[in-house]
Amino acid sequence: MTDHRYEPHQIESRWQTVWEQERTWEVSNGADGATKSYVLEMLPYPSGEPHMGHLKIYSIGDAIAHFHRRTGRRVLHPMGYDAFGLPAENHAIRTGEHPRDSTAASIASFQRQFRSWGISIDWTREFGTHEPRSYRWTQWLFLRLYERGLAYRKEAAVNWCPNDQTELANEQVIDGHCERCGFEVEARQLEQWFFRITDYADRLLDDLTALDWPSNVVTMQRNWIGRSEGAEVSFSCPELGIDFPVFTTRPDTLFGATFFVMAPEHPDVLRLSAGTEHEAAVRDYVNHAITESTDARGAADRDKTGVPLGRTVINPVNGERIPVWVADYVLMEYGTGAIMAVPGHDERDFDFATKFGLPIKRVVGGGEELPYPGDGPIVHSHPDFDGLSNRDALDKIVDWLDQNGRGHRSINYRLRDWLLSRQRYWGCPIPVVHCERCGTVPVPDDELPVLLPDVRDYAPKGRSPLAAAEDWVNTRCPRCDGPALRETDTMDTFVDSSWYFLRYCDAGNDTAAWDPEAVRQWMPVDQYIGGVEHAILHLLYARFFVKAFADMGLLDVEEPFKALFTIGMITRDGAKMSKSKGNVISPSTYVERYGADTARCYVLFIGPPDQDADWSDDGVEGVHRFLSRLWRLGEEVAESTGQTAPLGPLEAPQGEDLELLRKAHWAIEKVTNDMAGRFAFNTAIAAVMELVNECYRRREGVQPATLHFAVATAASLIFPFAPHCGAEVYDRLTGERLWEQPWPAPDLDLLERDVTEIVVQVNGKVRDRFEAPPTAAREELEADARRRPRVTAHLDGKDVVKVIVVPGKLVNFVVR
RNA sequence: GCGGGCGUGGCGGAACUGGUAGACGCGCCGGGUUUAGGUCCCGGUGCUCGCGAGAGCAUGGGGGUUCGAGUCCCUCCGCCCGCACCA
Numbered sequence: 001m002t003d004h005r006y007e008p009h010q011i012e013s014r015w016q017t018v019w020e021q022e023r024t025w026e027v028s029n030g031a032d033g034a035t036k037s038y039v040l041e042m043l044p045y046p047s048g049e050p051h052m053g054h055l056k057i058y059s060i061g062d063a064i065a066h067f068h069r070r071t072g073r074r075v076l077h078p079m080g081y082d083a084f085g086l087p088a089e090n091h092a093i094r095t096g097e098h099p100r101d102s103t104a105a106s107i108a109s110f111q112r113q114f115r116s117w118g119i120s121i122d123w124t125r126e127f128g129t130h131e132p133r134s135y136r137w138t139q140w141l142f143l144r145l146y147e148r149g150l151a152y153r154k155e156a157a158v159n160w161c162p163n164d165q166t167e168l169a170n171e172q173v174i175d176g177h178c179e180r181c182g183f184e185v186e187a188r189q190l191e192q193w194f195f196r197i198t199d200y201a202d203r204l205l206d207d208l209t210a211l212d213w214p215s216n217v218v219t220m221q222r223n224w225i226g227r228s229e230g231a232e233v234s235f236s237c238p239e240l241g242i243d244f245p246v247f248t249t250r251p252d253t254l255f256g257a258t259f260f261v262m263a264p265e266h267p268d269v270l271r272l273s274a275g276t277e278h279e280a281a282v283r284d285y286v287n288h289a290i291t292e293s294t295d296a297r298g299a300a301d302r303d304k305t306g307v308p309l310g311r312t313v314i315n316p317v318n319g320e321r322i323p324v325w326v327a328d329y330v331l332m333e334y335g336t337g338a339i340m341a342v343p344g345h346d347e348r349d350f351d352f353a354t355k356f357g358l359p360i361k362r363v364v365g366g367g368e369e370l371p372y373p374g375d376g377p378i379v380h381s382h383p384d385f386d387g388l389s390n391r392d393a394l395d396k397i398v399d400w401l402d403q404n405g406r407g408h409r410s411i412n413y414r415l416r417d418w419l420l421s422r423q424r425y426w427g428c429p430i431p432v433v434h435c436e437r438c439g440t441v442p443v444p445d446d447e448l449p450v451l452l453p454d455v456r457d458y459a460p461k462g463r464s465p466l467a468a469a470e471d472w473v474n475t476r477c478p479r480c481d482g483p484a485l486r487e488t489d490t491m492d493t494f495v496d497s498s499w500y501f502l503r504y505c506d507a508g509n510d511t512a513a514w515d516p517e518a519v520r521q522w523m524p525v526d527q528y529i530g531g532v533e534h535a536i537l538h539l540l541y542a543r544f545f546v547k548a549f550a551d552m553g554l555l556d557v558e559e560p561f562k563a564l565f566t567i568g569m570i571t572r573d574g575a576k577m578s579k580s581k582g583n584v585i586s587p588s589t590y591v592e593r594y595g596a597d598t599a600r601c602y603v604l605f606i607g608p609p610d611q612d613a614d615w616s617d618d619g620v621e622g623v624h625r626f627l628s629r630l631w632r633l634g635e636e637v638a639e640s641t642g643q644t645a646p647l648g649p650l651e652a653p654q655g656e657d658l659e660l661l662r663k664a665h666w667a668i669e670k671v672t673n674d675m676a677g678r679f680a681f682n683t684a685i686a687a688v689m690e691l692v693n694e695c696y697r698r699r700e701g702v703q704p705a706t707l708h709f710a711v712a713t714a715a716s717l718i719f720p721f722a723p724h725c726g727a728e729v730y731d732r733l734t735g736e737r738l739w740e741q742p743w744p745a746p747d748l749d750l751l752e753r754d755v756t757e758i759v760v761q762v763n764g765k766v767r768d769r770f771e772a773p774p775t776a777a778r779e780e781l782e783a784d785a786r787r788r789p790r791v792t793a794h795l796d797g798k799d800v801v802k803v804i805v806v807p808g809k810l811v812n813f814v815v816r
Numbered sequence: 817g818c819g820g821g822c823g824u825g826g827c828g829g830a831a832c833u834g835g836u837a838g839a840c841g842c843g844c845c846g847g848g849u850u851u852a853g854g855u856c857c858c859g860g861u862g863c864u865c866g867c868g869a870g871a872g873c874a875u876g877g878g879g880g881u882u883c884g885a886g887u888c889c890c891u892c893c894g895c896c897c898g899c900a901c902c903a
């Protein structure tokens with residue numbers, strides 16, 4: 001063995017310099033006929049330094065990018081930063097450091113580390129979402145959505161985080177608490193900007209079927225959109241001359257409605273109770289309900305509360321008068337903010353009726369007890385429907401309602417419009433002004449970007465910190481030139497991340513967000529990679545943007561991410577890494593100690609990439625040992641064969657040569673399948689380990705050309721995971737640049753064996769094994785198997801009832 | 817409550833359509849190289865019984881289908897994730 005040591009830092013910096021100087025990973029927009037592949041990992045939020053999750057996600061993406069390149073595709077693999085957002089702003093509030101400065105420092109650290117990891121990025125397309133050259137187009141796109149009526153303003157009860165002093169989208173409220181700081185969220189009424197994502201509910205739902213996404217993510221999106229088919233039915237209140245429509249998925253149970261409930265926020269609640277003996281009680285109840293936290297109100301297991309309004313409404317199907325109540329289990333945001341209550345067939349209505357002594361009526365047969373939510377024949381309803389299955393009755397009842405003008409088919413969604421305004425500093429300014437005379441006026445395209453002004457105080461005080469920048473706020477109306485005020489809200493950072501992948505296609509464009517031709521070339525993203533925590537928000541918003549832009553003629557794809565892969569977390573000692581637990585380890589520690597190739601290979605080798613995996617320092621050592629072995633083998637073979645010459649194949653290899661060649665081709669096939677068919681990087685690396693082990697075991701017994709081929713193959717196969725080490729070994733052996741070599745193809749003829757191992761079972765238990773030609777006939781195999789001494793021992797004195805022969809595999813004797 | 821996933825040696829994990837359970841790595845045991853330690857190289861290593869050939873038991877528990885089940889079906893237990901009064 002040579003006394004050379006594997007020195008990853010020298011090797012890695014050498015190849016990184018080559019790639020940087022030769023701009024190896026840059027790709028132009030000029031099509032050259034090769035199939036394109038857009039490989040994208042979710043862009044990082046630059047805060048502090050990259051962590052293990054970053055190492056994992058970019059190691060995965062890079063492996064895929066390399067594999068796609070070497071299998072003949074033109075690969076776009078860009079990088080950028082989701083640079084606006086709360087952590088940088090909170091840091092500014094604490095320290096006074098401008099978010100721009102802390103963000104720049106963090107970005108520099110990410111850039112340094114990505115380079116030290118050797119990730120194959122086209123750096124010419126890099127940008128941060130906080131740069132004016134980038135958010136100029138975020139604003140431009142906002143205005144296009146505004147023109148189409150897809151961005152609008154309305155006053156709404158919003159989720160307000162009293163700690164962060166900002167409102168939150170529904171998606172950012174977790175169990176009634178702020179997603180970021182954990183504070184309990186309150187309700188507030190504010191004028192807010194929304195995107196009309198609900199217009200796209202059906203398309204967002206329907207197009208899920210065409211996506212190659214993990215099924216749990218598809219299910220989560222489907223549930224989030226929450227499409228329900230049913231009917232809208234009008235209940236009238238003749239005293240006040242108002243009709244109250246309700247949405248129901250169960251119009252078949254209309255005859256079982258025994259009361260009617262309105263949400264506390266319903267605009268007619270106070271009017272209905274006015275003048276009744278319940279007026280004061282209703283007012284108290286509503287005030288209490290509205291100020292209560294969404295957390296407490298949302299709990300499904302909480303006791304039902306409510307008060308009667310002292311009014312009745314008429315059930316359109318039977319003319320019955322049923323009492324109206326107000327109760328907080330009815331939500332204003334869903335349906336019409338009022339429901340018909342059918343306690344016999346709905347658990348919530350049943351609980352309410354039981355608590356307040358309201359009548360409970362069965363109108364669908366089946367089930368032992370009420371409430372019964374299942375199917376069955378209609379009973380106690382109307383002669384026209386009684387006896388029908390409830391499903392048939394449902395259609396007939398809706399038809400009847402429709403003909404009589406009392407209702408119609410209807411669809412409701414759980415999905416709400418996307419609230420995008422934030423009373424925050426570090427975000428993209430919303431490019432509109434408010435003019436006393438003209439109202440809301442968009443800033444003209446040629447005045448973009450509306451630059452984020454500098455302020456002294458970042459702390460929110462119930463309004464955006466931008467409101468303090470008076471010189472900036474006071475402006476002229478673009479329409480009438482009168483005095484006007486700038487919008488001081490900034491955009492949710494999800495707006496930035498909903499289109500960044502389009503900008504990569506044409507990142508340098510300063511006359512348009514993108515050239516449609518450039519986007520046509522690269523979109524959709526062929527493989528998107530990211531954390532499952534973005535399964536709903538980011539992925540749904542990005543899909544909405546792409547559909548909206550497609551409708552405007554800006555794009556010709558309808559879906560941004562053709563395939564999605566979600567990665568599992570890296571834990572330590574079984575727990576999520578966090579500062580408070582003190583169990584954080586950083587990638588740089590390991591890159592410095594073992595080199596980037598070891599760190600990258602290890603995060604892939606640790607287990608299936610979509611599962612959580614626990615970090616182990618001993619495991620890192622093992623991977624480092626493997627790369628060292630591969631490298632030393634390369635040195636040894638290069639020295640003994642005289643280096644820099646690809647050796648020709650052996651003619652008619654035999655014995656150990658044949659065995660090692662077979663192992664090499666077996667590894668090629670295995671790694672190729674693991675890369676192409678699935679994301680089994682762990683077993684792919686294991687296969688290369690097997691090949692290297694085989695090289696060591698057989699290196700004394702094979703011809704130099706055989707060993708040379710096997711080692712070069714190992715280098716070639718490890719390249720997507722450990723590019724520096726792979727390139728180095730391959731270069732030593734052949735003088736060629738590995739990334740320019742096509743991915744190896746297995747010689748399947750060589751893999752065909754002239755004997756296969758046959759397993760012999762007796763009653764399903766393995767008793768012996770022997771070798772036979774794969775073409776051996778069943779009778780022959782059975783006879784051979786029967787002759788094996790270890791088999792006869794188990795057959796003696798017993799009846800062979802049946803013999804199963806699977807040619808090329810096994811013989812099973814069934815005995816009694 | 818509803819929806820989805822998972823459960824395999826001392827540990828991380830392999831096992832593609834039912835057909836040799838435990839690839840690969842860690843750890844451990846033994847041998848070699850070395851003045852020694854480390855490195856490195858070779859071999860062994862699921863559990864129980866047995867000197868041994870070997871036998872029995874093993875993929876969370878129980879049951880089933882099958883010549884044959886980690887894999888399919890039923891059931892129970894445990895853990896994880898998502899949604900959670902959406903009418």
